[in-house]
Amino acid sequence: MRFPKIAAATAVVLLAAACGGGSDDSSGGEAESLTVWVMGTSQDPLVEYFDNAEARFQETHPGVEVDVEFIPWPDAQESITNALAGGDAPDVLEVGNDQVAGWAAQGALLDISEQVGGWDTAAGIDENALEYGTYEGVQYGVPWFSGVxxxxxxxxxxxxxxxxxxxxxxxxxxxxxxxxxxxxxxxxxxxxxxxxxxxxxxxxxxxxxxxxxxxxxxxxxxxxxxxxxxxxxxxxxxxxxxxxxxxxxxxxxxxxxxxxxxxxxxxxxxxxxxxxxxxxxxxxxxxxxxxxxxxxxxxxxPVFAGGSALTVFTTTEHPDEAFDLLTVLGDEEGGKGYADVAGFFPAYPALLETPEYQEDPERAAAATQMQNTRFFPTTxxxxxxxxxxxxxxxxxxxxxxxxxxxxxxxxxxxxxxxxxxxxxx
Known part of the structure; x- marks a missing residue:
C-alpha cells in the first residue's frame, strides 16, 4: 500500500493486514518508493521541503518516489506499535530524541551504526546529540533538529x-x-x-x-x-x-x-x-x-535539547536506500531546511555560529543556548x-x-x- 506524497494528519489509517514496509518492491531490487513518517501535521512549507528533499534524493536514486505521511504526535505510540505488529510501516521514521532508546528496545529501529560510521557528514553533528541516538552502544537514530x-x-x-x-x-x-x-x-x-x-x-x-x-x-x-x-x-x-x-x-x-x-x-x-x-x-x-x-x-x-531523530524502521525492505534518504533529510542542507520551516534549530553547531542565527534577535538567544546543551539518561x-x-x-x-x-x-x-x-x- 502506497501512501500519498503528502497526506493530511486525519488521513492516517493503519491496517494490521497490510505489508510491513513502505516500499513497493519486495524483490530486493531498487525500491519504487520509500515512505517517511513525520510527526505533526501537514503545512505548506513542509510540503515544499519534502518536494525539494525528494528531488535531491532522486539525483542518486532516479525514479524512486518519496511518500510522506504525517502522524499526529498523540497517535505516534499506537501507529508505531501497529507497524511493529505487521501493519503499514515506514522506511524512515521520525521519533522524539528522548524516545530512541525506548523504540530501539522494542525492536522498532534498525541498527545503523555502520552506515553512520561511514557517513562523513556525521562528524559535524553535535556529538552529544548524536550519542543520544544510541542505545546500549548501538546507533539507532541521527538527530534531525533540536529546540531549547x-x-x-x-x-x-x-x-x-x-x-x-x-x-x-x-x-x-x-x-x-x-x-x-x-x-x-x-x-x-x-x-x-x-x-x-x-x-x-x-x-x-x-x-x-x-x-x-x-x-x-x-x-x-x-x-x-x-x-x-x-x-x-x-x-x-x-x-x-x-x-x-x-x-x-x-x-x-x-x-x-x-x-x-x-x-x-x-x-x-x-x-x-x-x-x-x-x-x-x-x-x-x-x-x-x-x-x-x-x-x-x-x-x-545548560539546557535539555529536545527535538527529533531520524531512524530506519526495522521492517524496511530497502535499508540502504532508506539510510540514503535519511542522509538527505538529515545532512546540513536537509537538517537546516527542516529546522527553519519547523521553527527549530539544526543539529550542526557550526551552523549555529553563523550571522543568520547569532544576529537574528528572535533566534540569537536560543542559538547561543543550543551551544550549551545536555541530555537526560539514555534508557x-x-x-x-x-x-x-x-x-x-x-x-x-x-x-x-x-x-x-x-x-x-x-x-x-x-x-x-x-x-x-x-x-x-
Missing part, C-alpha cells in the same frame, strides 16, 4: 529598571524582586512540574540527575551540588519570588501571564510565542517580550521515572510544601535508581 528553552523577559521593563537580562542565580533574584516592586507582578515563574527547567538549575551547579556506571544506573539526587540546586529552585517559591499558583503546575500555566503583563520572566521554548500571540489581550505587549539564555549558578545554564526507563512517576518534580513539590530537602531527595534518589534499573521488557 530560554528565559523570556519583558525587555521594556528591564530597560526601565536599568537591568540587563539576568545571567546568574543572584541576578535572577535581584531582577525578579525589582520587577515585583515596580510593577506589582511576580518577577519570575518557577513551576514545580517542570523537569526540563529544574534540570537546567541542577546542571548549571555541576550536579547530575543520574549517571550510568557499567550496566547500572546510579541516582545523583543526593549529591551536594544537586541538592543545592534543587533547594534554590524550591526557594524561589518559598521566598515569594514565584507565586504559589505555579505550585504543582507546569510551565504552560505561566504562558498567558507572560502574554498579558502579569509576569516578568519565565522559561519556555520558542514554540511558546505562537501561543502567546493567541492569548495576548493586547498584541502590542508581544513586541516587548524578548529572550535570553537561562541563568545558571555562575553563568549560562527506555527514563520515561517511567520522569513522565510516569514524576520523581524530580515530585521532590521539588514536597520541598516547597515544607519537606526536608535531604530526606525528600534521599527517598527520590532510591526510587529513581530502582526504576532506571528495572529490566526493559
Amino acid at each position: 528553552r530560554t528565559l523570556y523577559y519583558r525587555a521594556d521593563w528591564l530597560r526601565e529598571l536599568g537591568h540587563e537580562p539576568p545571567a546568574t542565580w543572584d541576578e535572577l533574584v535581584e531582577v525578579s524582586e525589582a520587577i515585583q516592586e515596580e510593577y506589582d507582578v511576580p518577577g519570575f515563574a518557577a513551576p514545580t512540574d517542570f523537569t526540563n527547567g529544574i534540570a537546567s538549575f541542577i546542571w548549571s551547579n555541576g550536579g547530575e540527575i543520574a549517571t550510568q556506571n557499567g550496566d547500572t544506573w546510579e541516582g545523583n539526587l543526593t549529591d551536594p551540588a544537586t541538592v543545592e540546586a534543587v533547594e534554590f529552585y524550591a526557594s524561589l517559591t518559598t521566598d515569594g519570588i514565584s507565586p504559589q499558583g505555579y505550585v504543582g503546575e507546569n510551565e504552560l500555566v505561566a504562558l498567558a501571564d507572560m502574554a498579558n503583563s502579569e509576569l516578568g520572566m519565565y522559561i519556555d521554548g520558542g514554540w511558546a510565542l505562537g501561543s502567546m500571540e493567541e492569548q495576548a489581550e493586547d498584541p502590542a505587549v508581544l513586541e516587548n517580550i524578548a529572550s535570553a539564555p537561562i541563568p545558571g549558578a555562575d553563568g549560562i545554564a 527506555p526507563r527514563w520515561t517511567a521515572a520522569d513522565q510516569d512517576s514524576k520523581i524530580l518534580p515530585g521532590a521539588v513539590l514536597d520541598i516547597v510544601r515544607g519537606g526536608d530537602a535531604e530526606e525528600v531527595l534521599g527517598a527520590a534518589n532510591e526510587e529513581l535508581a530502582s526504576i532506571l534499573n528495572e529490566p526493559v521488557e
Whole structure:
C-alpha cells in the first residue's frame, strides 16, 4: 500500500493486514518508493521541503518516489506499535530524541551504526546529540533538529529598571524582586512540574540527575551540588519570588501571564510565542517580550535539547536506500531546511555560529543556548521515572510544601535508581 506524497494528519489509517514496509518492491531490487513518517501535521512549507528533499534524493536514486505521511504526535505510540505488529510501516521514521532508546528496545529501529560510521557528514553533528541516538552502544537514530528553552523577559521593563537580562542565580533574584516592586507582578515563574527547567538549575551547579556506571544506573539526587540546586529552585517559591499558583503546575500555566503583563520572566521554548500571540489581550505587549539564555549558578545554564531523530524502521525492505534518504533529510542542507520551516534549530553547531542565527534577535538567544546543551539518561526507563512517576518534580513539590530537602531527595534518589534499573521488557 502506497501512501500519498503528502497526506493530511486525519488521513492516517493503519491496517494490521497490510505489508510491513513502505516500499513497493519486495524483490530486493531498487525500491519504487520509500515512505517517511513525520510527526505533526501537514503545512505548506513542509510540503515544499519534502518536494525539494525528494528531488535531491532522486539525483542518486532516479525514479524512486518519496511518500510522506504525517502522524499526529498523540497517535505516534499506537501507529508505531501497529507497524511493529505487521501493519503499514515506514522506511524512515521520525521519533522524539528522548524516545530512541525506548523504540530501539522494542525492536522498532534498525541498527545503523555502520552506515553512520561511514557517513562523513556525521562528524559535524553535535556529538552529544548524536550519542543520544544510541542505545546500549548501538546507533539507532541521527538527530534531525533540536529546540531549547530560554528565559523570556519583558525587555521594556528591564530597560526601565536599568537591568540587563539576568545571567546568574543572584541576578535572577535581584531582577525578579525589582520587577515585583515596580510593577506589582511576580518577577519570575518557577513551576514545580517542570523537569526540563529544574534540570537546567541542577546542571548549571555541576550536579547530575543520574549517571550510568557499567550496566547500572546510579541516582545523583543526593549529591551536594544537586541538592543545592534543587533547594534554590524550591526557594524561589518559598521566598515569594514565584507565586504559589505555579505550585504543582507546569510551565504552560505561566504562558498567558507572560502574554498579558502579569509576569516578568519565565522559561519556555520558542514554540511558546505562537501561543502567546493567541492569548495576548493586547498584541502590542508581544513586541516587548524578548529572550535570553537561562541563568545558571555562575553563568549560562545548560539546557535539555529536545527535538527529533531520524531512524530506519526495522521492517524496511530497502535499508540502504532508506539510510540514503535519511542522509538527505538529515545532512546540513536537509537538517537546516527542516529546522527553519519547523521553527527549530539544526543539529550542526557550526551552523549555529553563523550571522543568520547569532544576529537574528528572535533566534540569537536560543542559538547561543543550543551551544550549551545536555541530555537526560539514555534508557527506555527514563520515561517511567520522569513522565510516569514524576520523581524530580515530585521532590521539588514536597520541598516547597515544607519537606526536608535531604530526606525528600534521599527517598527520590532510591526510587529513581530502582526504576532506571528495572529490566526493559
